[in-house]
Every structure is written in structure tokens, then in C-alpha cells.
Amino acid sequence: MSDELKRIHPYLPTLLTQLQAGKVDRREFLRTSTLLGLSAAAAYGLAGCDEKKEEQQQSSSESTSTAATTTQTATAPAENVIRVGMRVPALDNPATFSWVYDSNIVRQCNDYLTRTGVDNVTRPWLLEKWEASADLKTWTLILKKGIKWSNGDELKADDVIWNLKHWLDETVGSSVVGLMKGYLLTDYDTGQKDDAGNPKMGTKLWADNAIEKVDDYTIRLNCKEAQLAVPEHLFHYPALILHPSENGKWGVNSIGTGAFTCTEIEVGKKAVVKRRDGYWGNKAAVDSIEFIDLGDDPAASVSALASKQIHGLYEASTSQYAALQKMDHINLYQVSTGQTAVARMQPIHDTWKDPRVRKAMRLAIDTEKVLQVAHLGLGSAGEHHHVCPIHPEYAKLDFMKQDIEGAKKLLADAGLPNGFETDIFCKKDPDWEPQAVQAMAEMWKQIGVSVKINVLPSSQYWEIWNKETAPFAFTTWTHRPLGVMVLGLAYRSNVPWNESFYSNPDFDSTLTKAEGILDVEERRKVMADLEKIMQEDGPIVQPLWRAVFTGFDKRVKGFQIHPTYYLFCEEWSLTA
Amino acid sequence: MASFFAKRLGYLLLTMLVVSFAIYMISEFTPGDVARKVLGPFATQRQVELLTEQMGLNRPVVVRYVEWVGKILTGDLGYSTVYKTEVNNIIWNRLGNTLVLASIAFAVIVPMSILLGVASGMRESSRLDRSISLFSIVTTSVPEFASGVFLTTIFAIGIGILPGTSTLDRGGGWSIASQLVLPVAVMVLYDLGYVVRMVRASMIEVMTRPYIRTAVLKGLSFRDVILKHALRNAMIAPFTVILLQINYLVTGVVVVEAVFAYPGFGRMMLEAALSQDIAVIEAGALFSVLVAVVTQIVGDFGYMLLNPRIRFS
Numbered sequence: 001m002s003d004e005l006k007r008i009h010p011y012l013p014t015l016l017t018q019l020q021a022g023k024v025d026r027r028e029f030l031r032t033s034t035l036l037g038l039s040a041a042a043a044y045g046l047a048g049c050d051e052k053k054e055e056q057q058q059s060s061s062e063s064t065s066t067a068a069t070t071t072q073t074a075t076a077p078a079e080n081v082i083r084v085g086m087r088v089p090a091l092d093n094p095a096t097f098s099w100v101y102d103s104n105i106v107r108q109c110n111d112y113l114t115r116t117g118v119d120n121v122t123r124p125w126l127l128e129k130w131e132a133s134a135d136l137k138t139w140t141l142i143l144k145k146g147i148k149w150s151n152g153d154e155l156k157a158d159d160v161i162w163n164l165k166h167w168l169d170e171t172v173g174s175s176v177v178g179l180m181k182g183y184l185l186t187d188y189d190t191g192q193k194d195d196a197g198n199p200k201m202g203t204k205l206w207a208d209n210a211i212e213k214v215d216d217y218t219i220r221l222n223c224k225e226a227q228l229a230v231p232e233h234l235f236h237y238p239a240l241i242l243h244p245s246e247n248g249k250w251g252v253n254s255i256g257t258g259a260f261t262c263t264e265i266e267v268g269k270k271a272v273v274k275r276r277d278g279y280w281g282n283k284a285a286v287d288s289i290e291f292i293d294l295g296d297d298p299a300a301s302v303s304a305l306a307s308k309q310i311h312g313l314y315e316a317s318t319s320q321y322a323a324l325q326k327m328d329h330i331n332l333y334q335v336s337t338g339q340t341a342v343a344r345m346q347p348i349h350d351t352w353k354d355p356r357v358r359k360a361m362r363l364a365i366d367t368e369k370v371l372q373v374a375h376l377g378l379g380s381a382g383e384h385h386h387v388c389p390i391h392p393e394y395a396k397l398d399f400m401k402q403d404i405e406g407a408k409k410l411l412a413d414a415g416l417p418n419g420f421e422t423d424i425f426c427k428k429d430p431d432w433e434p435q436a437v438q439a440m441a442e443m444w445k446q447i448g449v450s451v452k453i454n455v456l457p458s459s460q461y462w463e464i465w466n467k468e469t470a471p472f473a474f475t476t477w478t479h480r481p482l483g484v485m486v487l488g489l490a491y492r493s494n495v496p497w498n499e500s501f502y503s504n505p506d507f508d509s510t511l512t513k514a515e516g517i518l519d520v521e522e523r524r525k526v527m528a529d530l531e532k533i534m535q536e537d538g539p540i541v542q543p544l545w546r547a548v549f550t551g552f553d554k555r556v557k558g559f560q561i562h563p564t565y566y567l568f569c570e571e572w573s574l575t576a
Numbered sequence: 577m578a579s580f581f582a583k584r585l586g587y588l589l590l591t592m593l594v595v596s597f598a599i600y601m602i603s604e605f606t607p608g609d610v611a612r613k614v615l616g617p618f619a620t621q622r623q624v625e626l627l628t629e630q631m632g633l634n635r636p637v638v639v640r641y642v643e644w645v646g647k648i649l650t651g652d653l654g655y656s657t658v659y660k661t662e663v664n665n666i667i668w669n670r671l672g673n674t675l676v677l678a679s680i681a682f683a684v685i686v687p688m689s690i691l692l693g694v695a696s697g698m699r700e701s702s703r704l705d706r707s708i709s710l711f712s713i714v715t716t717s718v719p720e721f722a723s724g725v726f727l728t729t730i731f732a733i734g735i736g737i738l739p740g741t742s743t744l745d746r747g748g749g750w751s752i753a754s755q756l757v758l759p760v761a762v763m764v765l766y767d768l769g770y771v772v773r774m775v776r777a778s779m780i781e782v783m784t785r786p787y788i789r790t791a792v793l794k795g796l797s798f799r800d801v802i803l804k805h806a807l808r809n810a811m812i813a814p815f816t817v818i819l820l821q822i823n824y825l826v827t828g829v830v831v832v833e834a835v836f837a838y839p840g841f842g843r844m845m846l847e848a849a850l851s852q853d854i855a856v857i858e859a860g861a862l863f864s865v866l867v868a869v870v871t872q873i874v875g876d877f878g879y880m881l882l883n884p885r886i887r888f889s
Contacts, residue, residue, distance in 0.1 A: 173627065201622065202622055268658075269839045309745075
């Protein structure tokens with residue numbers, strides 16, 4: 001057994017020993033072992049649990065409903081259609097999707113290589129399994145055999161390679177670039193100059209064999225640097241596997257590997273996917289899924305649910321929570337997530353240069369209170385380091401409590417005994433965001449810092465979120481399965497999404513170290529250092545972690561709320 | 577007559593030209609660039625630059641304005657960054673939906689407001705007048721978003737006889753007709769009171785005229801006095817006001833369409849404005865101005881027909 005495990009990955013026997021010794025919990029074992037290429041069935045077997053049962057337990061423990069999710073469908077109703085209230089955006093270019101809901105319709109028809117479940121465990125999906133080298137620089141992706149596209153072609157390594165190269169092509173404009181740049185791409189001088197006369201830089205694959213075809217079912221990624229989270233990256237919402245013949249475009253009747261085929265899209269109104277024959281996985285129980293666009297007014301979605309025009313909502317807001325609770329035919333689903341928002345300060349500006357000022361801003365906040373005021377207490381209080389308690393490598397530090405006197409003293413030490421005035425930018429919706437900012441602004445007043453709030457419409461906010469023109473701003477971050485992933489995306493020097501322009505060589509090197517450690521116990525020790533740096537020196541004030549929730553008709557079975565709101569409609573069924 | 581129309585047409589073209597220039601310049605100088613809006617917030621700067629070049633956005637603004645006007649004249653309304661399609665593919669469909677809503681509302685508002693206004697104005701301060709006036713003032717002063725929520729709470733959530741939203745989708749077993757009831761009701765309630773008050777005021781004024789007194793003294797029945805003598809004259813002033821309601825109904829239904837998730841022109845404009853979809857905003861604004869100017873011309877023309885005194889001036 002041990003030898004067999006060793007062949008898949010040298011670290012697996014150690015991990016198994018740790019599980020048996022109780023050093024890692026079962027969930028962590030499942031996550032890491034599947035991450036290292038063990039097939040899900042084998043991993044669940046070793047962990048001594050049944051995969052299906054585990055998932056069900058997960059969903060019933062995390063949703064407020066109990067019995068409903070586990071009972072199976074008896075008879076399908078005459079009209080076997082499930083309607084979901086969700087924005088219907090333009091879907092023609094999946095690689096450039098900006099939001100999760102963009103991908104929700106396409107996901108029913110096309111698949112990802114991997115899938116992160118509602119339990120935060122990433123499993124192979126179109127892949128049979130993956131294998132990582134000990135140094136985490138070589139990743140071998142092995143496809144399931146016999147998966148057919150809806151046009152009858154078989155899914156082969158060439159299709160996947162085409163997709164990988166498509167995402168990483170700089171002219172395409174995919175955000176996958178931001179994730180994979182560090183280990184697959186390199187900067188080069190395009191030869192052009194910008195207005196200021198500086199050379200314009202482009203990106204290309206760092207080596208010719210960075211993406212290598214081994215055989216028809218095997219792809220190898222030869223990375224520039226060690227990367228732990230490749231499987232998670234392959235589940236990034238734009239990373240949908242499309243048929244190369246359509247050249248990156250997607251629409252009605254596009255070729256897919258999924259359980260459904262899209263038959264209708266009307267942007268801003270409605271999209272329909274219908275079940276298709278020949279799907280490689282379990283056949284979907286419903287005939288079709290309709291996505292109905294109800295606009296941004298939260299009242300409209302509630303009315304539509306009340307009059308049963310839709311069966312469920314993609315996402316519910318705090319302003320809808322009470323109304324949803326009151327509807328008898330609706331189940332409320334809730335899950336704790338790594339979704340959050342942070343007030344980030346750019347140390348490149350004079351106001352935020354001094355780490356003592358940044359820490360004072362953190363100490364002024366009673367995060368538990370902000371959670372109550374802004375998010376109905378749904379979620380958990382923030383600890384100002386952007387590593388979430390549900391991240392496997394989360395290290396528990398002493399909780400950073402509100403400390404007005406301590407904050408005032410820090411400000412005085414920094415030469416600002418009377419505080420200062422500043423502006424913060426934030427988005428208008430969802431409404432918990434400006435509410436959280438307002439609550440924090442009141443608390444900052446107590447240490448003499450007067451903060452003027454500039455509320456912008458979302459689209460305008462996203463224009464400036466990572467610009468120097470917004471020295472102080474409140475940005476939402478979505479859930480990501482690993483702590484190192486978040487920190488690497490948002491706080492490493494000079495990465496595209498480093499909105500706070502934070503640059504700390506100490507932090508960078510410690511992060512690189514953490515990213516190269518497979519052993520969660522070991523990684524957690526390094527993580528503690530990273531979290532400490534964030535709390536002492538870091539650029540953010542983080543008020544809360546959100547629990548997300550939504551409502552679905554009790555007739556819909558098999559729905560599970562995903563921390564990032566991904567919908568997997570082939571798991572759903574409808575009772576009469 | 578011909579010169580009247582020629583003048584009006586010239587006025588229309590001039591207005592459109594001025595407005596188009598203003599709209600283009602305003603949208604041009606709003607913060608953020610078009611390529612960034614197409615690609616979304618997470619694209620890199622390099623990607624934005626590539627698209628800017630591709631779309632030719634780095635050329636002078638005047639050149640692009642002239643080009644834009646040329647395209648509009650040939651029927652090309654540009655490319656929407658939100659709907660990722662030609663504006664032509666979306667705007668007509670949305671206008672059609674709004675037109676359905678607006679015409680039903682208009683067809684209810686006009687006869688009802690004339691009826692109520694005349695009934696109210698023919699005997700000022702009567703009990704009937706008092707109750708109609710009270711009704712009009714109350715309904716007009718409740719904003720649409722509030723009456724929308726009230727009506728939905730009563731009829732969709734409470735009694736459950738009408739659907740809560742009007743997505744023009746038959747899903748859930750609600751007919752299209754049933755979906756139109758609530759939005760039309762909200763628009764009628766909001767708009768009716770205003771028009772009723774206009775008709776009433778005009779009617780009251782006409783009823784004090786000497787020729788009405790003469791007619792009454794001649795021994796005509798009250799019914800004939802109202803129908804044959806008062807009505808036509810009482811309609812002259814409210815006529816323009818009624819035509820202006822077309823403006824409101826087509827371009828001012830943003831709130832109703834958002835509350836009921838109705839896929840119409842107003843919601844399209846709202847979403848375009850929120851996400852700065854310039855091509856849609858420009859085309860929609862031009863259309864709104866067109867509606868305003870055309871209804872004004874029709875108004876002037878109708879006014880002439882109703883009032884012989886200004887017919888030849």
C-alpha cells in the first residue's frame with residue numbers, strides 16, 4: 001500500500017500516517033491527497049468514509065434545512081424544468097468572464113478539468129487524476145478516457161492544450177493569466193513604448209515546453225516556479241474547456257462535454273439549457289434549466305420567488321434574508337466561506353506609509369460588531385490577515401480585539417496624536433459593503449481619524465480598485481480554497497491584483513516558502529508568520545468573513561450551496 | 577401648413593444634432609475607457625491597450641464623433657459592451673416591450689382621466705369633485721417604487737392572484753397578460769392623478785365662461801352643455817399634457833421596469849447607465865429626445881386643430 005501511494009506522490013504515505021495519528025483531520029487529508037493526485041474514491045477509502053455520504057453530511061450540516069436535501073426524488077413532475085433567478089450576461093467569450101454568474105450557464109454545457117466541491121475539496125473532473133512532482137514544479141494532468149463532446153469527438157489532450165494556450169494568450173484578455181502568470185508565463189519587451197516612453201511589456205509562455213503533450217490523454221505542465229494550487233486554478237471560473245473548433249466563442253448549440261446543451265440566450269432576459277443524451281457522467285434528472293434575469297432590484301427576486309415564477313436564486317442579499325425566512329415553500333441554504341471585503345491602504349502614499357498608522361486603523365475596529373451591523377451576524381469576525389478559518393493552513397493567532405487606547409498610542413508614536421482626515425472609496429452594492437464601511441468609519445472616529453466615504457457605482461469602482469488613484473478603498477474578494485492562493489494573488493509584490501501596492505520582501509519570501517510546503521502542519525507554522533506580518537505591517541483592515549446564503553423551493557432536491565455560488569444543475573431534481 | 581412642418585422638421589434635426597454632440601462628449605469624458613469596460617475589471621493593462629488599438633479608440637474625439645454620426649445615419653447604432661452585440665439587436669426588442677406596456681397604460685390613462693377630470697371639474701367643490709381630487713392627489717404622491725411594492729405585497733404575495741414579476745416569460749404558469757396587470761396598474765396610478773387634475777382645472781375654467789352660462793340659460797340640458805359646449809374647449813389645454821405622458825411612459829418607466837424585472841427600454845437604459853455602456857446610452861438618449869420632439873410636434877399640430885384661433889397664425 002505504502003509503495004503504491006509513494007508512486008503517486010512521495011508525500012502521501014506521510015500524510016496517511018498523520019491522518020491515522022490524528023494530526024490532520026479527515027477533510028484536510030481528502031483535500032491534500034486528492035490534490036496530490038490520489039483518485040477521489042481511493043482517498044475516501046483511505047480516510048474511512050464514503051464519498052456520497054460525506055458530501056451529503058456536508059450539505060445537511062451547512063444548510064439550515066435538514067431532511068429535504070437528502071431525500072430522493074420519487075416522481076418527476078409533468079413540467080420538469082427548474083428556473084433560477086440570475087443575471088443573464090453576454091456569454092460569447094467564456095475565457096474573459098469577470099463574474100462567477102457568467103460561468104454558471106456555460107458550466108452546465110461545458111466542464112472544468114477539476115471541481116472544488118461544496119466541502120472545499122478539489123477533485124479531478126474531466127481529469128482522471130493529476131500528479132505533482134515533489135518540488136511541485138511538474139504537474140501531470142491525466143484525462144478521463146472516453147469523454148465525448150456533444151458533436152461526437154472524443155476529448156483529447158490537444159483540446160485541453162488548445163484551451164490552456166487560449167487562456168494564456170495575452171490578446172484574449174482572460175483573468176486566468178493573473179493566476180498562472182507566476183509559474184507559466186514570463187514578461188517580454190514588446191518593442192513598443194507607452195506615452196511616458198517606458199517599454200511596453202507583454203507576457204508569453206516562459207518556455208516552449210511549458211505546456212507539453214505527453215500522449216493523447218496526458219498533458220504536462222512544466223512550471224517556472226513551484227505551485228501548490230494548480231488544480232484549484234483549473235477551477236477558476238473562466239477556465240471552462242471549450243471545443244477548439246469554435247475558437248473561444250460560445251453560444252446557442254455550442255459543442256460541450258456537459259450534461260446540458262444551451263438552446264436559448266437572450267441577454268438581460270433569459271437563458272435555457274436542455275438535457276442532452278450521451279453525457280459522460282450521471283444523466284441529469286431535469287429536462288431543462290431556465291435562468292431568468294430579474295435585474296438588480298432585490299425586491300424583484302423576492303416577488304418572483306413568492307409567486308413561484310422561479311424555484312431559486314443564484315444569490316440572496318442580506319436585505320432579502322428576512323423575507324426568504326418567512327416563505328414556507330423555500331429552503332434557506334447557508335455556507336461559511338472565504339468571501340470577504342477588505343479596506344486596503346496603499347503604503348505608497350504618505351498617509352499610509354507608516355505601519356503604525358495601518359495597525360492603528362485595524363485596532364480601532366470591533367470586527368464582531370461590524371459583522372452584526374453589516375451582515376446580520378452571518379459569518380465570522382475578521383482578523384485582518386485575509387486567511388480564513390476554513391482554509392486548511394489557517395493558523396489561529398490571538399484574536400485582534402478592538403483597542404482604542406492602543407490605536408491612539410500608535411498614532412501618537414507615528415506623530416499624529418490628533419488623528420487625520422482621509423477619504424475611502426467603496427461600492428454602492430451589495431448594500432452590506434457601504435454599511436460595513438459606515439460602521440468602520442464610526443469606529444475610526446474614536447481614534448481621531450475622520451474618514452469621508454465616497455460611494456461609487458460598482459462599474460466605476462472596478463475602474464479604480466487597483467489604481468494608485470484610490471489610496472484607501474474597500475474591495476470584495478471572493479472565496480478561494482487555499483490561504484496561500486489569496487495571499488499570493490493580492491499581496492505579493494507587483495502581481496496584477498495587488499490592489500494595495502503592498503511590497504514587503506519578507507512577506508514575499510515567507511509566502512514562497514509556504515507555497516512550497518505540502519505538509520499542512522508545516523505550512524500552518526509558516527502561515528502563522530505570514531498572518532502575523534499581515535496584522536503588524538499589512539495593508540488591510542478586514543472586518544468580516546461572510547456566510548453566503550440563498551433560497552430554493554423545497555421541491556428542488558440535490559441543490560447544495562457552493563462557497564463561490566457555482567451551480568451544478570446536473571445534480572438537481574424536482575418533485576411534483 | 578407646409579412651412580409649419582418644414583420649420584418643425586428643421587427644429588427637430590437641429591435639436592437631435594446638438595443633443596447627439598452633447599451626449600457623445602459627456603459619455604466621452606466620463607471616467608474610465610471603453611476597452612476597460614469591454615474586458616472587465618480583471619484584465620491587465622496590456623490587454624486593455626491591445627483592445628484600445630484594435631477598436632481605434634486612440635484617435636481624436638472629433639474624428640470619432642463624425643464617424644459615429646455617419647454610422648447612426650446609416651442605421652448602425654454601435655456595439656453594446658454590456659449586451660456584447662450590436663445595439664440594433666437589442667434596442668428595438670426592448671422598445672417593443674416598453675411600447676406594449678406604455679400603450680396599454682396610455683389606453684387606460686386617457687379615457688379614465690378625461691372621464692374623472694370632467695366629472696370632477698363640471699361641478700367644482702361637489703362631493704364627487706372632492707373625492708376624485710383626493711384620490712388623484714394620493715395616488716400621484718405615492719412614488720412608483722412604493723406602489724409597486726404595495727401592490728405586489730397585496731396581489732402577488734398576499735392573495736397570490738397575480739405574478740410578482742413581469743419577465744415576459746411564461747415560466748411558473750403565469751400568462752403574459754397576467755404579468756402586465758401590476759406594472760400597468762402602477763403606471764396608471766402614478767400618472768392618472770396628474771392628468772385628472774389638469775383636465776379638472778381646465779374644465780373648471782371653461783365652466784365659468786359666459787357662453788356656458790348662456791347655454792344653461794337657454795335651457796339646454798346639463799348633459800348637452802357638457803358634451804356639446806364645454807368638452808371640446810376644456811380639452812385644448814390638457815391635450816398637450818396628455819401627449820407629454822407618452823414621453824413619460826416610454827422613457828420614464830425605469831422604476832416600474834426595475835421593480836417588476838420587466839425587460840424593457842427603461843431597464844435597458846438603467847443597466848447601460850450603471851455599467852457605462854456608452855453605445856446603448858447614446859442610442860437610447862437619442863431615441864428619447866426623438867420621442868420628446870415628435871410628441872411636441874404632434875402636440876402643436878393637434879393644438880392647432882382643436883383651437884381654430886391659432887390655426888392661421
